[in-house]
Amino acid sequence: MARYMARRLIQAIPIVIGVSIIVFLIVYASPGDPTDRFRTPRVPPEQILALIRSYGLDKPLPEQYLAWVTTFFQPWNIDAWGYSFVDGVPVIEKVMRRMPATFLLMGTALVVTVIVAIPIGIIAAVRQYSWTDKIITTSATIGYALPSFLLGTYILYLGGVLAKQWTNGAVGFPLFGMESLGSRGDPVDIAWHMFMPVLSLAILSIAAWSRYVRSSMLDVLHQDYVRTAKAKGLPRRSVLYKHALRNAMIPIVTLLGLSIPTLIAGAAITETIFSWPGLGSMYVESVGNKDYPVIMALAMLSGIAVILGNLLADVLYGIVDPRIKY
Amino acid sequence: MKPQETASRIAATPADATVSGDVGGVDEVDLAPVRTYWQLVRRRFVRHRMAVISLITLTILIAFAVLVPLLTGDLYKDPDIHRIYGAPEFPGAPLGYDEIGQNVFVRLAKATQTSLIVGFSAVIIIAGVGSLVGAIAGYMGGWVDNALMRFVDVVLTLPILFIILMIVSFFGQGNVWVVVIAIGITGWTLAARLIRGEFLMLREMDFVQAARALGASHRRIVFRHMLPPATGPLIVAAAIGVADAVVIEAALSFLGFGISLPEASLGNMLNNAQTYFIRAPLMVFWPGIILVLMVLCASFLGDGLRDALDPRQKIDVK
Numbered sequence: 001m002a003r004y005m006a007r008r009l010i011q012a013i014p015i016v017i018g019v020s021i022i023v024f025l026i027v028y029a030s031p032g033d034p035t036d037r038f039r040t041p042r043v044p045p046e047q048i049l050a051l052i053r054s055y056g057l058d059k060p061l062p063e064q065y066l067a068w069v070t071t072f073f074q075p076w077n078i079d080a081w082g083y084s085f086v087d088g089v090p091v092i093e094k095v096m097r098r099m100p101a102t103f104l105l106m107g108t109a110l111v112v113t114v115i116v117a118i119p120i121g122i123i124a125a126v127r128q129y130s131w132t133d134k135i136i137t138t139s140a141t142i143g144y145a146l147p148s149f150l151l152g153t154y155i156l157y158l159g160g161v162l163a164k165q166w167t168n169g170a171v172g173f174p175l176f177g178m179e180s181l182g183s184r185g186d187p188v189d190i191a192w193h194m195f196m197p198v199l200s201l202a203i204l205s206i207a208a209w210s211r212y213v214r215s216s217m218l219d220v221l222h223q224d225y226v227r228t229a230k231a232k233g234l235p236r237r238s239v240l241y242k243h244a245l246r247n248a249m250i251p252i253v254t255l256l257g258l259s260i261p262t263l264i265a266g267a268a269i270t271e272t273i274f275s276w277p278g279l280g281s282m283y284v285e286s287v288g289n290k291d292y293p294v295i296m297a298l299a300m301l302s303g304i305a306v307i308l309g310n311l312l313a314d315v316l317y318g319i320v321d322p323r324i325k326y
Numbered sequence: 327m328k329p330q331e332t333a334s335r336i337a338a339t340p341a342d343a344t345v346s347g348d349v350g351g352v353d354e355v356d357l358a359p360v361r362t363y364w365q366l367v368r369r370r371f372v373r374h375r376m377a378v379i380s381l382i383t384l385t386i387l388i389a390f391a392v393l394v395p396l397l398t399g400d401l402y403k404d405p406d407i408h409r410i411y412g413a414p415e416f417p418g419a420p421l422g423y424d425e426i427g428q429n430v431f432v433r434l435a436k437a438t439q440t441s442l443i444v445g446f447s448a449v450i451i452i453a454g455v456g457s458l459v460g461a462i463a464g465y466m467g468g469w470v471d472n473a474l475m476r477f478v479d480v481v482l483t484l485p486i487l488f489i490i491l492m493i494v495s496f497f498g499q500g501n502v503w504v505v506v507i508a509i510g511i512t513g514w515t516l517a518a519r520l521i522r523g524e525f526l527m528l529r530e531m532d533f534v535q536a537a538r539a540l541g542a543s544h545r546r547i548v549f550r551h552m553l554p555p556a557t558g559p560l561i562v563a564a565a566i567g568v569a570d571a572v573v574i575e576a577a578l579s580f581l582g583f584g585i586s587l588p589e590a591s592l593g594n595m596l597n598n599a600q601t602y603f604i605r606a607p608l609m610v611f612w613p614g615i616i617l618v619l620m621v622l623c624a625s626f627l628g629d630g631l632r633d634a635l636d637p638r639q640k641i642d643v644k
Contacts, residue, residue, distance in 0.1 A: 269487075307483055
């Protein structure tokens with residue numbers, strides 16, 4: 001296992017390099033340069049030139065790339081990812097400040113998804129072609145087709161505006177942010193703020209997950225050993241939960257590994273709709289501000305998260321399925 | 327008359343054949359109507375009820391997106407201060423007017439048109455780049471295949487939405503074609519993998535080996551022998567690609583990076599309507615329903631086409 005992981009990590013190196021080259025080239029090839037924001041009549045041209053020299057923007061392209069990449073992989077230095085153009089705060093500090101919010105939101109959504117989607121998928125598979133199954137699969141198909149920003153907008157409207165109108169202000173979820181003013185760190189307040197974004201994230205992923213669980217469970221239920229177990233006269237419960245479910249969960253564990261990157265990268269659209277102070281909405285903000293250091297750091301970070309998520313998925317697969325040997 | 331038509335006529339009218347008395351020991355079973363590949367495709371497709379409904383819905387949507395803007399010209403970005411939040415009027419404005427007095431129905435048609443243009447143009451890039459990369463990788467094999475597939479891995483690792491946002495915001499915010507290119511150059515990996523898989527399999531097939539043995543050029547083998555049987559998966563990838571592109575464009579415009587006002591896009595209509603939630607709640611509903619319809623139809627259509635285009639599917643259609 002350790003050798004396999006080492007080999008996978010070595011294989012990941014060229015992919016990380018590829019991602020970094022693409023991210024660097026997009027930023028580099030874009031019209032204008034980072035000093036544009038200083039170009040006002042009040043700033044003398046010599047000063048701009050001095051800035052270009054101090055940023056190293058006059059150096060050849062490969063040299064700039066190497067300088068960026070080598071410092072990027074030394075995150076123990078506070079200035080490794082540069083300083084934000086907007087407020088001059090080190091990018092690492094900015095990212096660390098926002099990461100807990102994303103982790104909390106995405107983690108809760110993932111837990112809710114797992115708790116709801118697995119039973120739903122199992123019920124649909126066990127009662128294949130029944131009305132329950134038809135209702136579940138149809139709503140899963142529709143949920144799967146719902147774009148996240150659409151669902152988010154509707155939930156915001158229903159839970160934040162309509163609910164307040166119908167109940168004369170008694171029930172109504174906060175429209176934005178993570179905490180109310182003056183109640184910093186109050187868990188009830190945060191949970192109240194989290195309800196709508198978690199709901200809109202969870203509906204979408206429950207739709208996807210329950211489809212996977214259903215088809216994985218159906219695959220297993222049609223296998224010979226399940227029929228044998230039934231034929232032996234084992235109780236239905238034991239056949240379903242001991243024989244079938246354990247094997248049906250193998251692909252689902254992989255899915256869990258693949259969802260890990262979203263814990264770090266966040267959901268840009270949902271976070272933006274609900275003004276959630278996480279990394280996803282930070283990305284959208286910094287693209288709007290052309291805050292290059294933040295954009296590059298976040299793009300790299302989520303690329304690395306995807307690679308680690310894939311690796312984790314494979315490792316988990318090996319753990320839950322003893323037939324797999326690395 | 328072609329032989330197969332004669333055959334089907336004989337099979338269709340066995341009574342006549344007996345009367346004329348010269349069937350001559352031909353077994354009727356062998357004379358079952360001969361159908362071409364595309365006839366079979368059509369028959370298999372028609373059996374897929376949801377796919378047929380989706381095709382009809384999409385046709386109506388396309389007609390709506392083509393005809394209404396054609397008839398109304400620039401009306402979609404024509405504000406009218408006397409009609410702010412105006413009530414529906416028939417037949418001119420069945421959905422009423424928005425916060426600056428623009429005709430919502432006409433705007434919706436224009437927005438659908440924008441979405442479809444983005445979807446189909448992006449899919450042309452996706453299918454083009456995807457089949458090129460996939461065909462080269464699958465046909466050449468060896469280190470070329472290896473190198474190209476590592477490149478696909480890199481593109482798959484990229485945070486797609488992040489990269490698209492970056493490209494659109496740096497290279498021309500609000501420009502439809504920048505949006506199309508950004509979606510196209512990030513979205514071709516699925517098509518490339520499918521085509522590569524098909525080509526790896528087809529390369530070893532007897533008919534391709536035969537063509538090679540007969541001295542056919544690489545180009546002839548690829549275009550005449552290998553590409554036609556690989557169109558099925560490509561069409562399915564394209565159907566999924568259109569839906570994805572439409573959603574990404576709407577998401578970009580919703581976030582304020584895609585197509586900007588006064589041009590109409592489902593995303594920017596939705597974003598705009600969000601501001602006027604309380605005053606005009608239905609304006610959030612219309613662009614949304616069109617978007618969901620498009621995505622649902624594309625995915626059902628993809629399912630139907632996948633089953634219909636697969637020549638290995640059981641031919642039990644009568």
